[in-house]
Amino acid sequence: MIRSTCVPFGFLMLLTAIGPAQVDAAEPSDRPNIIVIVADDMGFSDLGCFGGEIDTPNLDRLAAGGLRMVDFHNNAKCSETRASLLTGLWHQQSRNLSKPGNVTIAEVLRDAGYTTLMSGKWHVAQTPPQRGFDRYFGFLSGAINFYTGVDLRSGENFMRLDDQEYKAPADFYSTDAFTDYAIEFLDQARTKDQPYFLYLAHNAPHYPLQAPPEDIAKYRGKFDAGWDVIRQQRFERMQKMGLIDDSWKLSPRDPKVETFDSLSDAEKKHLLPMIEVYAAMVDRLDKNIGRVIADLEQHDELDNTLILFFSDNGACPYDHDRTPGVAPGPVDSDIAYDARWANMCNTPLRLYKQYAHEGGSATPMIAHWPAKIKAAGSISKYTGHIVDVMPTVVELAATTYPAQAHGSDVLPMQGVSLVPALTGRQSERTDSPIYWEYSGNHAVRDGQWKLVAQRNRDWELYDLSTDRSETTDVSADHPQRVIAMAQAYDQWAQRTGAKTHAKSMKTKPSSQSQLINLSRQVR
Structure with a gap:
């Protein structure tokens, strides 16, 4: 149990600044379910509802029924984003959950009467069951083979079901499996008379580029025009959709990257399958999010469930082509695309994953909550950050952020609640760098x-x-x-x-x- 007494004066002042639970539905029986879905290494403009040509009807539907935030940010790196998301602290303060002085969203919500569930990539210290999750399925490391579940670097098995080792069956594909268990956990949560919190942390579309053949076939030839043409097309679509205005210029192509037309046919043949498989992975991710939406609808829960979707960092520019002669897609491929395609995926921004420039941290962010987000299909320019998720759920859960946990004083939350931005009461961030x-x-x-x-x-x-x-x-x-x-x-x-x-x-x-x-x- 987390203790919540002996709150220092300075911390009380911070709570006052953040504000108590002021959502209209503040009664415990009316508190929303909360689902946070995180994609891995996805670019700013990859989704259809953010100007991309990848088929993402389910995320597009959430955007059409909710709002899109075009100025929302992560920490530009996998573990570091997850640490801030889980704790509401800057990642340096917890060293990715390896230091004391922090409490997780799951711990706060479990003490507030929520069932806490997680499926997918962990990639910080300790394990989900140790940090407040009632149920967990996924892997503890940073990257796995999508078909075998084994760690990409060591070949070890870090897959877990709760706190037990899990061995992937022959028909395993991680994007599907994470959704399977997420839905199973939701069914179990419904046996309790309390709201639930689901953290669904997909590893797609992080490398290795692996996808089912039928999904890959859908994108064969779709990117043959090359990154220069597609960047311009995405930019123009974003303008027409109202996502960007004249303050957004199409940044120059990365000077390291050659023009697509300057490549030989053999070079194009080598590079094009990478983006085709990547698109197939995003497509499969969207299909699985559609499964979650359908499950919520079936149980009449979609209206009062807050769904947040975003990526843990911008598109990944790494040179990771470790299986020469093997095309991306199957179980024995270990390939990523590089800065050439990453520059396109982050249209119209500069730079990539790991950089503090916009291409590293700006993420497509979708919020869907029909009970409270009334301006369906709206676009918000509010400046948000993942440290804001903790104060948001504290407000929605009508609970109090603790002063102590695990025998240590807890550092205060570093963000501000997004509830005013989500419900249309606030359009700009003030006094919170x-x-x-x-x-x-x-x-x-x-x-x-x-x-x-x-x-x-x-x-x-x-x-x-x-x-x-x-x-x-x-x-x-x-x-x-x-x-x-x-x-x-x-x-x-x-x-x-x-x-x-x-x-x-x-x-x-x-x-x-x-x-x-x-x-x-x-x-």
């Missing part, structure tokens, strides 16, 4: 201004009200603003354990290659 730091890539966002730096490089400043895609550095025009925001960043870094700007400047550039060496792979 957002910070990022991973591996020396770092940034601070305060209102329309973003100060950002790559590891081993100096600050850049962007006015996101006129340049959301970070194409024009205006730091030279606003030296005092740079100084003030840099000081705020360093104070945050020292408080949380993140790297200061000076330390990040001394961090060597990443050795991770972002382009597959075509001369090595293509004969």
Whole structure:
């Protein structure tokens, strides 16, 4: 049991700022079910409802019946995003749940009378049953073979059903299996007279690029126009859909990436199957989300269930082509696409997974809750971050965030409740800056201004009200603003354990290659 007494004065002030449970349906019997669905390594513009050409009718349906947030952010990296999502803290404060002083969403909601369920990728310290989940199915590591469930790096089996090792059957495919168990857990939760919380953490479309043949066949030839043409097409669709305005420019193609038309036929033949299989993985993910929606409808629960969907980081640019001669798709392939396709998947933004620039942290975010989101199909420009999920569920559950847990004082929540933004009562974030730091890539966002730096490089400043895609550095025009925001960043870094700007400047550039060496792979 988590104790909730002896709350320090400063923490009470923070709770006051966040606000008590003020949702209309605050009575325990009316509290919503909550489902958080996380995709893995998905780009900003991949979904149909965010301008992509991949077939995603179920997520599109959630967007049409709810709202899309076009300024919502993660921590730009897998484990780090999950740590902040689960704890409501900056990931440095918990070191991905390896340090004391934190409490998880599952622990808070279980003490508030929710049944707590998880299916999918864990990728932080300890295990879900140890951190408040009543039921768990999934894997504890960072990446697995979609068909065997074994860890991609070590070959070990980190699949678990609750706290027991699980061996994948012959017909296993992780995207399907995670949904199977999620629905089974929901059925079990319905035997109790209490709301439920489901954390459905899919590993799709993270590499290895593996998908059923029938899904891959659907996308053969669909990307033959190449990344330059498709980036432009996506950008124009996003404009027509009202997702972006003139403050979003189509960022220049990554200077490392060649034009698609400059490639030989053999090089195109090598690269095109990667994006085709990736699209098939997103398609399969959407089908499985459709299964969850159908299950909620069958039990008349869709109206008062808050569903949040987002990705843990932007598109992945890594050179990961470890099975030469094997096409992406089957069980024996271990391939990722690189910066060439990642640049397209993040249209119209710059950079990728692990960077603090928008292409690293901005995620397509969908919120669906018919009981409270009345402006169906709306687009929100509210600036949100995954640290905001904890205060949101604390408010919705009509509960109190604890001061102590596991024998330690608990650090206060770092975000703000999204309930006012979701219900249309608030359109802008005020007085709550957002910070990022991973591996020396770092940034601070305060209102329309973003100060950002790559590891081993100096600050850049962007006015996101006129340049959301970070194409024009205006730091030279606003030296005092740079100084003030840099000081705020360093104070945050020292408080949380993140790297200061000076330390990040001394961090060597990443050795991770972002382009597959075509001369090595293509004969």
